[in-house]
Amino acid sequence: MTTDNVPILTHDPFDDAVLADPTEFHEALRDAGQVVYLEKYGIWAMGRHAQVHAALQDWQVFQSAAGVGLANFRKEEPWRPPSLLLESDPPHHDAPRHVLANVLSPRALRRLRSLWSQDAEELVAQVLSQSTAFDAAKALAEPFPLRVFPDAVGLPPGGRENLLPYGDHAFNAFGPTNRHVQKGAARVAELGEWVGSRCRRDMLADQGFGAAIWAAADRGEITEQQAPLVVRSLLTAGVDTTVHAISAILHCFATHPDQWQRLRADPSLVRTAFDEAIRLESPVQTFFRTTTQPIRVGSVEIPADEKVLLFLGAANRDPRRWEEPNTFDLSRDPSGHMGFGMGIHQCVGQHVARLEAEAILNALIRRVQHLELNGEPVRHLNNTLHAWASVPVRVELDHEGAQSTGSPTSLVTPAANP
Template sequence: MQQIDDRPILDVDPFGQQARDNPDALDRQIREAGPVVWVPKYGIWLTGQDSIVREVFSDWRRFSSAFGTGMTNVVREEPWRKPSVILEADPPVHTPNRKVLARVLSPAALRKLAVGFQQEADRMVDALVARGRFDLAADLAFAFPFKVLPDAAGLRPEGRPHLMPYSTLNFNAMGPRNDLYEAARKVVEDNGTFAYVAEQMREENILPGSFGAEIYAAAHNGEISHEDAGMLVRAFISAGIDTTVFGIGMTLMALIERPDQWDMLRADPDLARPAFEEGLRFQAPSPVIGRTTVAATQLGGVALGGDEKILMWLAAANRDPARWADPDTYDITRRPVGHLSFGTGIHGCVGQMVARLEAESVLRALASRVRRIHLVGTPERVQINWLRGYHSIPVEVEAA
């Protein structure tokens, strides 16, 4: 680390190939560099310490989401799509939209889905166990959320293959406009994905009895605008699948690599939820989120200018020894309450309970049917600016 003009400098590319190949080393470097550091390559601030991240999350008046939660300042620069009315907005715009989405995704609503989610997870796992060998990432960690979340959201079956390319572009676009972004953009431009998303957001294309239908009902009641209702439906398309897919996959990898932890889960299926929560703390699928300073301010004893981006490196903060005992150990008996993978404060992930329900369903289904999971090939990591995870985990299972 250098220091120039009183700014603590960290000369690192957090989105480069070396960083993607060595995520734990990057996280440690960011966290240990200091409370807040300046990255000259991109002209942004980074923080990977738990207390500093919490301070930023808790004060939207100083650290705004309305300028975009990625690297692009969506007010001053042309964004690749219209900004989200839930993720990239502050009160008062944020408040009514958040209220509607929180009601639609309430614990009571999710309890109605729980039985169906578990039945679908059981069905998928039964079929995979019968095969013996399969790809745990593609055939389960991806396949399950890709089925149940679009169903619950009311997205029509036709055109769903567009969901992942669109979401991949969304998360690549939050980072730098590098080769990953350009490749993801070309995919969606070449296959008609933008047209699919525009149509799927429309009320007439939402299936009745779904989350999407409830969102549009709120628009008819005057709680939100019809335009904002469409934007909230878009959130299910752009942000609700990848993060859960990769969170489940990385949790499963942690369990495969630690047979003692898998045995504990098999012995007590009620550890399914803690196993996922600890998985999110241990390996955050969405390791970073950004804010913009509204005016010059102080953070962690460092002077920040106005209208500057600060990226909170959640994966680093989730292993901050100032917050967590033995932070580099995956332990499903830990109570990881307060990990930052879902954020916190008024912009905390509104769909986090859906993700938990999906992951718990999968882990329970596997733990009740599989005695041991063996890797039979090399897992392959995803290459996305803003996400971490696996797109391939080749395994063989021993039935219980």
């Protein structure tokens, strides 16, 4: 293999400074070309919207089954059994995807809407009754998904605090074996055993997402061996990403108070707010693919069996696709962002995240007149996720609005490919 006529970057996208703020690196990546070679890791990379979008759609050439991290499963043993959804392709991907899409369908989630709205109302009321200055990441974004999602899956109450460190390690493990991976390695066996045990039929409630997955196995839609791995996919990706999405949304509004006023004036913008925050912050920043054959991208030919790092976060701020891409703007149409991926591997649980974000935002809209930062936010560094460890905010309450009982706006809408 040669890299003649290929733009070569010496940057390390997994350096702490880049993980904390990838803006400058993303600009260099996009400006260098349609595809570049990252010398440090001997891999290819794309950061422009058009090329990332095309690669995500082309699962036949840009394969997920060889792993969506730096490790190539054709050559290396994965640290855990590969995900039946994220790390597989048709035909092996089809049945688990179909089952989970049905379990998490908008119709199924509508039954949870009033329950989750009530839970959000209670949590927000409790937080605001204690202080008008608090850490939005710790007080709202973390506890709410851990409060409602495990219940929906059907997990028993004990040990749910294990979900965040387990998911954090899983997303770190998609990158190189750096200090972030090493940090979680000490507990990976313990956490993996705990999560695996919670995926068994006998550990799950009779009603819930987990039970519905096992019922699909009883109907023969997936095998009994596949069922716990599908439940594990829910537990791995269903908490951390939503926590970081809610933190991102609250940070966006705290740093753009004019957009908070726009949302309060028109609560129907809640869906736009969610997608615009996901576009801007991209809680899931990257995923790898592996080429199954030589593929030409522009003037560059990528050989077969090469790792290609797709920068979703860079694509979501590509000025070739978006005007003023670094701005949070509710007048923008954010559709087309790739914060949930694209194509057959697009996040099947995105409606869950939408519903949870809707519940929190609606509870805040009726109570909070003004929202602003109350200190310096702190990043949580992860090889794959763009996250906040702390988002200190100060709010001004709308005591009259808090008494209103208006019906919240729904984010859960039918979709052909959830």
